[in-house]
Amino acid sequence: MLTLFFSPGTCALATHIALEEVGADYTLSRIDFGKDQQNAPEFLKLNPKGRVPALVTDAGVLTETPALLAWVAQTWPEAGLAPLHDPFAFARVQAVNSYLCSTVHVAHAHGRRGYRWADDPAAHEAMREKLPASMSACFQIIEDSMLEGPWMFGDTYTIADPYLFTIARWLDMDGVDMAGFPKVAAHFEAMQERPAVAAALKGQGL
Numbered sequence: 237m238l239t240l241f242f243s244p245g246t247c248a249l250a251t252h253i254a255l256e257e258v259g260a261d262y263t264l265s266r267i268d269f270g271k272d273q274q275n276a277p278e279f280l281k282l283n284p285k286g287r288v289p290a291l292v293t294d295a296g297v298l299t300e301t302p303a304l305l306a307w308v309a310q311t312w313p314e315a316g317l318a319p320l321h322d323p324f325a326f327a328r329v330q331a332v333n334s335y336l337c338s339t340v341h342v343a344h345a346h347g348r349r350g351y352r353w354a355d356d357p358a359a360h361e362a363m364r365e366k367l368p369a370s371m372s373a374c375f376q377i378i379e380d381s382m383l384e385g386p387w388m389f390g391d392t393y394t395i396a397d398p399y400l401f402t403i404a405r406w407l408d409m410d411g412v413d414m415a416g417f418p419k420v421a422a423h424f425e426a427m428q429e430r431p432a433v434a435a436a437l438k439g440q441g442l
């Protein structure tokens with residue numbers, strides 16, 4: 237049995253969608269950021285980083301969204317969520333997911349989590365001010381050179397798609413108009429047509 241620890245609308249949504257796509261049997265456990273439950277001792281035992289997602293599997297706990305997404309794709313190969321037998325194609329999927337994780341998500345975090353990088357409130361404000369520009373720069377690269385359309389890798393839906401959708405949902409709060417990125421906007425619309433996406437959004441109360 238799988239348990240996905242999540243907080244609504246966070247990057248955990250990507251894994252949640254992937255679990256829905258493959259028809260996994262899982263339960264959800266909500267971590268309430270408002271109550272700082274991500275830093276509660278019982279959760280830190282599962283994930284000492286104090287972050288979601290964390291996925292409890294029969295083999296142990298997994299963290300880090302690209303790892304979780306690859307694990308889902310490999311555990312349900314019949315779902316075809318990644319080109320598992322083509323090392324180059326699989327590396328390209330991982331490159332997209334690594335970019336989303338280590339660059340785009342981190343850029344987004346500068347909006348509300350500036351305390352990770354600086355103590356000075358003026359520095360936090362400076363980071364917040366930079367957010368629309370830094371997220372726009374990331375999405376311009378996605379729009380121009382990554383997103384083939386309709387899915388990230390053309391006609392083949394992969395684990396990169398729920399991850400892009402999850403982060404694109406943050407653009408509005410980051411002060412970026414998605415309409416400036418027509419391919420991303422079309423991808424965002426297409427994702428919402430998928431039953432797995434609707435189920436995950438509903439499951440998170442979104």
Ligand SMILES: N[C@@H](CCC(=O)N[C@@H](CS)C(=O)NCC(=O)O)C(=O)O
Nearest residue numbers: 246247274286287288289300301337
């Ligand atoms: N690199 C991690 C990032 C996880 C992460 O930062 N999650 C955020 C939610 S999107 C979180 O748990 N934040 C809680 C906090 O910063 O206290 C991943 O991709 O899974």
